[in-house]
Amino acid sequence: MSLAEKYPQEIQKIFAKYPPEQKRSAVMPLLYLAQREEGFITKGAMEEIAGMLGIKVTEVAEIVGFYTLYHDEKAGKYRMQVCTDLPCALRGADKFIEELCGNLGVKVGETTEDGLVTVEAVMCLAACDKAPMLQTQGSDGINYHENMTVDKTLELIEALKKSVA
Amino acid sequence: MAHIILRHRDIPELNTLPVYQRNGGFAAFKKAVTGMKPEEVTAVVKNSGLRGRGGAGFPTGMKWGFMDNNNWPHYVVANADESEPGTFKDREIMEGNPFQFLEGVAIASYAVGANAAYVYLRGEFWQVAAFLDQKIEEMEQAGFLGDKLFGTDYSLRIYTHLGAGAYICGEETALLESIEGKRGQPRLRPPFPPSFGLYGKPTVVNNVETLTNVPLILENDADWYKSLGTADSAGVKVFSLSGRVKKPGNYELPFGTTFRELIYTHGGGIIDDRPVKGIMAAGASSSIIVADEKALDTPMDYASVRTLGGDLGSASVIVLDDTIGIDWVVNKTIHFFKHESCGKCTPCREGNYWMQHLTERIHSGQGDASDVELLNSVARQMQGKCLCALGEFATMAVVTGIERFPEDFSVKTRV
Ligand SMILES: Cc1cc2nc3c(=O)[nH]c(=O)nc-3n(C[C@H](O)[C@H](O)[C@H](O)COP(=O)(O)O)c2cc1C
Ligand code: SF4
Ligand code: FES
Numbered sequence: 001m002s003l004a005e006k007y008p009q010e011i012q013k014i015f016a017k018y019p020p021e022q023k024r025s026a027v028m029p030l031l032y033l034a035q036r037e038e039g040f041i042t043k044g045a046m047e048e049i050a051g052m053l054g055i056k057v058t059e060v061a062e063i064v065g066f067y068t069l070y071h072d073e074k075a076g077k078y079r080m081q082v083c084t085d086l087p088c089a090l091r092g093a094d095k096f097i098e099e100l101c102g103n104l105g106v107k108v109g110e111t112t113e114d115g116l117v118t119v120e121a122v123m124c125l126a127a128c129d130k131a132p133m134l135q136t137q138g139s140d141g142i143n144y145h146e147n148m149t150v151d152k153t154l155e156l157i158e159a160l161k162k163s164v165a
Numbered sequence: 166m167a168h169i170i171l172r173h174r175d176i177p178e179l180n181t182l183p184v185y186q187r188n189g190g191f192a193a194f195k196k197a198v199t200g201m202k203p204e205e206v207t208a209v210v211k212n213s214g215l216r217g218r219g220g221a222g223f224p225t226g227m228k229w230g231f232m233d234n235n236n237w238p239h240y241v242v243a244n245a246d247e248s249e250p251g252t253f254k255d256r257e258i259m260e261g262n263p264f265q266f267l268e269g270v271a272i273a274s275y276a277v278g279a280n281a282a283y284v285y286l287r288g289e290f291w292q293v294a295a296f297l298d299q300k301i302e303e304m305e306q307a308g309f310l311g312d313k314l315f316g317t318d319y320s321l322r323i324y325t326h327l328g329a330g331a332y333i334c335g336e337e338t339a340l341l342e343s344i345e346g347k348r349g350q351p352r353l354r355p356p357f358p359p360s361f362g363l364y365g366k367p368t369v370v371n372n373v374e375t376l377t378n379v380p381l382i383l384e385n386d387a388d389w390y391k392s393l394g395t396a397d398s399a400g401v402k403v404f405s406l407s408g409r410v411k412k413p414g415n416y417e418l419p420f421g422t423t424f425r426e427l428i429y430t431h432g433g434g435i436i437d438d439r440p441v442k443g444i445m446a447a448g449a450s451s452s453i454i455v456a457d458e459k460a461l462d463t464p465m466d467y468a469s470v471r472t473l474g475g476d477l478g479s480a481s482v483i484v485l486d487d488t489i490g491i492d493w494v495v496n497k498t499i500h501f502f503k504h505e506s507c508g509k510c511t512p513c514r515e516g517n518y519w520m521q522h523l524t525e526r527i528h529s530g531q532g533d534a535s536d537v538e539l540l541n542s543v544a545r546q547m548q549g550k551c552l553c554a555l556g557e558f559a560t561m562a563v564v565t566g567i568e569r570f571p572e573d574f575s576v577k578t579r580v
Contacts, residue, residue, distance in 0.1 A: 017324040022364055024346035028329060053346070066348040067329030069288040085250045086449055086497040087407040087483055123332065123501055124250035124449075125289050128405070129413035135289060142291045 087128035173261030212387035214399030219372030251481035269376030394420035447478025450558035513556035
């Protein structure tokens with residue numbers, strides 16, 4: 001199904017935010033819409049968005065490539081993005097991600113065998129006073145998890161497992 | 166003292182409309198729209214001494230006064246990109262005190278004649294954006310946003326726009342490009358946004374915290390605000406304190422509070438009571454200040470921090486203690502800037518690539534003295550040659566780290 005068929009109301013709301021002659025501004029919110037189902041943006045969705053905005057597919061692809069929260073490849077159901085930037089690292093984030101990976105049997109950037117979780121190291125998420133912290137990015141959006149321990153994170157993963165089962 | 170920005174810490178449920186209204190909410194906006202000329206509003210903000218909280222400290226009223234009145238429509242954009250490592254104040258403001266922030270956006274819009282305003286949030290603030298959308302809707306229903314406000318001809322709408330993970334979009338012209346649906350790469354400046362901004366139209370870009378000051382300034386007048394803080398830096402600031410302190414967090418304090426008071430009285434001192442070694446006052450973009458007695462007793466205002474060879478910037482104070490090697494710090498900051506360089510200009514793109522290569526070598530103990538020298542020279546060659554300030558920011562910790570903490574670079578390197 002096309003985005004236009006699936007999300008008519010959402011699309012209308014997005015276009016209402018910008019002046020009618022500035023349709024291109026809608027590209028970022030439309031890409032979020034396209035990413036909702038599968039967790040990544042398909043070639044087909046990019047073509048449809050380009051059509052809606054009257055721009056080239058390569059221009060849409062350029063946007064996907066530039067911004068780190070858009071993905072054009074399938075990953076685990078959830079991206080578990082641990083902040084390892086300076087302020088968090090001063091409060092144990094490097095050790096945290098190492099132990100977490102050890103527990104899950106993956107390296108940073110890899111996905112667990114069951115395809116549920118991809119562990120990634122990311123830059124500051126504006127929660128530096130609550131380190132170690134991470135965000136989960138999935139089809140239901142982005143959620144923050146602050147003041148984490150490895151045990152709490154493993155519990156979180158169990159809960160995610162149940163929610164998709 | 167009662168809070169001015171983090172007022173939700175004093176008033177429970179301030180993020181609900183009835184409570185906000187009961188505490189004087191939207192009185193300032195109404196007073197402006199129904200009883201003041203736009204230029205009168207700008208004059209009050211100018212006289213208050215309010216300076217931008219996004220990092221550069223530019224006088225806010227003066228910026229509003231730069232709007233080109235021969236080119237319409239006008240826009241206001243609130244910068245909620247908040248991506249500087251060590252900065253986490255705007256998120257607390259938007260979650261705890263959203264209406265005061267939105268009222269600030271509304272007053273700024275009236276002052277510059279804008280009928281549409283955008284709040285640009287970093288993509289990770291997805292839930293904050295949904296929360297603000299809900300608050301905006303409540304304001305529309307209560308008659309604080311929409312057409313013909315308070316029975317006048319003035320109309321205003323506020324929209325949120327989500328970024329998608331790119332630090333550079335905090336730079337105001339990259340941010341505007343991003344709203345226009347392009348890659349977030351900085352524009353050549355001048356022209357500055359008040360003459361050529363969103364869609365080529367005059368635009369004021371202000372930080373969330375800057376705007377959140379505005380309603381109370383209008384309500385209590387400029388002199389009240391000026392009486393807080395120092396002659397150089399009026400008012401209060403939300404300091405984001407992070408790193409090796411016992412109690413990291415946001416602390417709203419008058420400008421001119423000393424580093425010592427922030428770190429020891431509010432932050433509870435250093436973890437395990439170790440000695441403090443260095444202070445980065447403006448997040449990862451900072452010079453590293455040697456935390457000696459003199460530095461600790463220095464008042465935190467724009468001018469005083471400069472006398473320490475630092476910058477207050479967005480007041481994201483990262484504290485380093487004696488367990489931390491500055492070579493490791495610099496490796497972290499360069500990792501960040503290498504990742505976030507937008508690649509538009511060569512000195513920044515290539516410079517960060519080489520700096521990362523060198524900081525990694527040095528930090529892992531494989532470097533020698535010539536690597537440190539080369540790192541220093543790459544950083545110095547970047548300075549003054551980059552299109553936007555990110556390139557400059559990247560060099561700050563490197564250059565000051567090597568200069569002020571040479572022992573941390575010689576321990577690791579073999580001659
Ligand atoms: C690389 C870079 C990143 C920036 N990030 C932010 C940011 O996250 N938030 C912000 O308000 N200002 C940021 N700024 C500053 C903005 O360009 C701009 O000066 C500011 O939003 C103006 O608002 P103010 O006058 O109220 O401070 C950044 C600047 C640069 C060069
Ligand atoms: S200095 Fe860096 S971030 Fe700024 S425009 Fe040049 S490449 Fe982009
Ligand atoms: S450094 Fe991790 S949230 Fe800021």
